[in-house]
Amino acid sequence: xxxxxxxxxxxxxSPDGSGTYLHTLFVGLGWTLALALLAWAIALLLxxxxxxxxxxxxRWLERIGNAYVELFRNIPLLVQxxxxxxxxxxxxxxxxxDWIKQMPPPWGAFVPAVLCLGTFTSARVAEQVRAxxxxxxxxxxxxxxxxxxxxxxxxxxxLLPMALRIIVPPLGSEFLNIIKNSAVALTINVVELTAxxxxxxxxxxQVFEAFxxxxxxxxxxxxxxxxxxxxxxxxxxxxxxxxxxxxxxxxGH
Amino acid sequence: xxxxxxxxxxxxSWRYLFFDGMEFTLRLTLFAMAGxxxxxxxxxxxxxxxxxxxxxxAGTYVNVLRSVPLVLVIFWFYFLVPYMGAWVxxxxxxxxxxxxxxxxxxxxxxxxxxxxxxxxxxxxxISRGQVSAGxxxxxxYWQTMGQIVLPQAFRNMVPILxxxxxxxxxxxxxxxxxSITDFVGAASKVAQRDGRLVEMxxxxxxxxxxxxxxxxxLVRKLQARIAVVR
Numbered sequence: 001x002x003x004x005x006x007x008x009x010x011x012x013x014s015p016d017g018s019g020t021y022l023h024t025l026f027v028g029l030g031w032t033l034a035l036a037l038l039a040w041a042i043a044l045l046l047x048x049x050x051x052x053x054x055x056x057x058x059r060w061l062e063r064i065g066n067a068y069v070e071l072f073r074n075i076p077l078l079v080q081x082x083x084x085x086x087x088x089x090x091x092x093x094x095x096x097x098d099w100i101k102q103m104p105p106p107w108g109a110f111v112p113a114v115l116c117l118g119t120f121t122s123a124r125v126a127e128q129v130r131a132x133x134x135x136x137x138x139x140x141x142x143x144x145x146x147x148x149x150x151x152x153x154x155x156x157x158x159l160l161p162m163a164l165r166i167i168v169p170p171l172g173s174e175f176l177n178i179i180k181n182s183a184v185a186l187t188i189n190v191v192e193l194t195a196x197x198x199x200x201x202x203x204x205x206q207v208f209e210a211f212x213x214x215x216x217x218x219x220x221x222x223x224x225x226x227x228x229x230x231x232x233x234x235x236x237x238x239x240x241x242x243x244x245x246x247x248x249x250x251x252g253h
Numbered sequence: 254x255x256x257x258x259x260x261x262x263x264x265x266s267w268r269y270l271f272f273d274g275m276e277f278t279l280r281l282t283l284f285a286m287a288g289x290x291x292x293x294x295x296x297x298x299x300x301x302x303x304x305x306x307x308x309x310x311a312g313t314y315v316n317v318l319r320s321v322p323l324v325l326v327i328f329w330f331y332f333l334v335p336y337m338g339a340w341v342x343x344x345x346x347x348x349x350x351x352x353x354x355x356x357x358x359x360x361x362x363x364x365x366x367x368x369x370x371x372x373x374x375x376x377x378x379i380s381r382g383q384v385s386a387g388x389x390x391x392x393x394y395w396q397t398m399g400q401i402v403l404p405q406a407f408r409n410m411v412p413i414l415x416x417x418x419x420x421x422x423x424x425x426x427x428x429x430x431x432s433i434t435d436f437v438g439a440a441s442k443v444a445q446r447d448g449r450l451v452e453m454x455x456x457x458x459x460x461x462x463x464x465x466x467x468x469x470x471l472v473r474k475l476q477a478r479i480a481v482v483r
Contacts, residue, residue: 003336074465075458076423078437083458086450176320183322187430194325207332215321215329222320 009206021200025213028196035113035182035192040175042118043125050122051129052155072123077184080120084112085188113185121178128170132163165238172229176222193217262449263456274439281356282422288361293368300373315366323363323427330359331431352433364421371413375406412476419468
């Protein structure tokens with residue numbers, strides 16, 4: 001086999017003029033992390049709201065919540081990316097659509113990508129939040145009512161503080177997922193880590209070095225997040241519970 | 254809202270979308286599911302094996318592939334498969350492998366990691382007494398696994414395996430990054446040729462939604478039925 005390995009390629013100048021290939025990869029990593037973190041903020045916020053309304057006694061609210069989750073779960077992420085990037089600017093009022101289309105280069109794709117990843121993940125977070133609230137004994141909600149709390153107060157002071165602490169481990173794996181899913185943003189020209197590796201491969205022809213670097217960086221990021229999550233889980237665990245146990249793996253990524 | 258749009262483009266191109274695009278997507282999904290379940294079950298057996306190196310290899314393989322984005326794995330295999338082919342047939346130059354074969358290998362190897370974790374949970378849910386009973390009546394490891402443990406594990410896990418297959422069906426859309434004509438690829442070619450991005454992508458989203466939602470309802474029904482039988 002004739003493949004010319006060249007591991008020193010990382011320290012050579014990349015033709016995009018910004019520095020070495022390694023530098024290009026790290027810029028890509030920066031975009032990956034920015035995408036993941038911003039989208040995560042949206043996902044948590046929306047996910048908690050949707051998860052909560054799916055557990056309220058109001059049937060029509062529950063229906064809306066269910067529809068929301070089904071909508072984002074049954075369309076491939078790639079297609080959702082295209083909907084946010086190509087379709088959304090055409091459906092909003094013309095002035096707003098034009099403004100979106102005229103955003104300068106990285107932002108024109110970055111903003112739709114953040115919105116797409118955020119809403120996509122929010123449906124999955126909502127599923128966890130609902131499971132967390134449903135895992136609490138019914139007595140907790142009743143105790144809230146008995147104390148004279150209103151429904152919003154019961155959620156705010158009784159149900160959510162417990163539920164959110166219980167679902168920290170699955171939320172951690174959702175955060176790992178959002179980092180991986182951010183690679184799909186390369187299809188709308190966000191130059192995140194995978195796209196940087198692809199660009200490096202196209203300029204330097206060192207296919208395997210480029211993808212090896214990207215893989216190692218993803219693995220390291222994964223490791224850091226897992227360690228951080230372990231720390232957070234220990235800090236936030238509810239005293240007196242058995243703690244997170246390894247149930248059967250749910251489907252999905 | 255839809256005044257400036259032309260939905261006739263769908264009428265003009267639906268044959269291409271479904272008979273070229275969707276045909277590829279479905280074929281890839283079904284073959285990758287079959288391959289992924291078989292390979293995933295082997296991986297699960299390795300992970301649960303008492304032979305430590307085997308368990309370690311399978312565990313590392315599964316954990317690494319589950320830590321990187323599918324898009325990156327698709328790129329890896331796209332460039333790696335010609336070299337693997339050359340190694341297999343002892344050729345000096347990378348050999349040409351067709352788009353379908355390359356994608357099939359990618360998705361089989363990748364989804365096997367997820368099927369593996371499902372099958373592992375399935376195997377672990379079977380009582381240990383079943384294995385002991387198998388050995389007690391003189392069956393060997395493969396017979397015990399093949400005739401006692403796996404059929405039950407598989408049966409218990411069918412709903413989750415099918416849910417994972419719906420995920421796989423959606424994941425296949427990512428072959429778009431290799432410019433392959435799957436369902437999304439076909440739609441995007443038409444969309445760009447005719448300048449009808451909004452109509453085409455909305456249609457694609459609608460078709461995916463209907464099919465995935467219907468399938469997930471079916472899985473839920475099946476789940477309820479299996480639960481009743483037990």
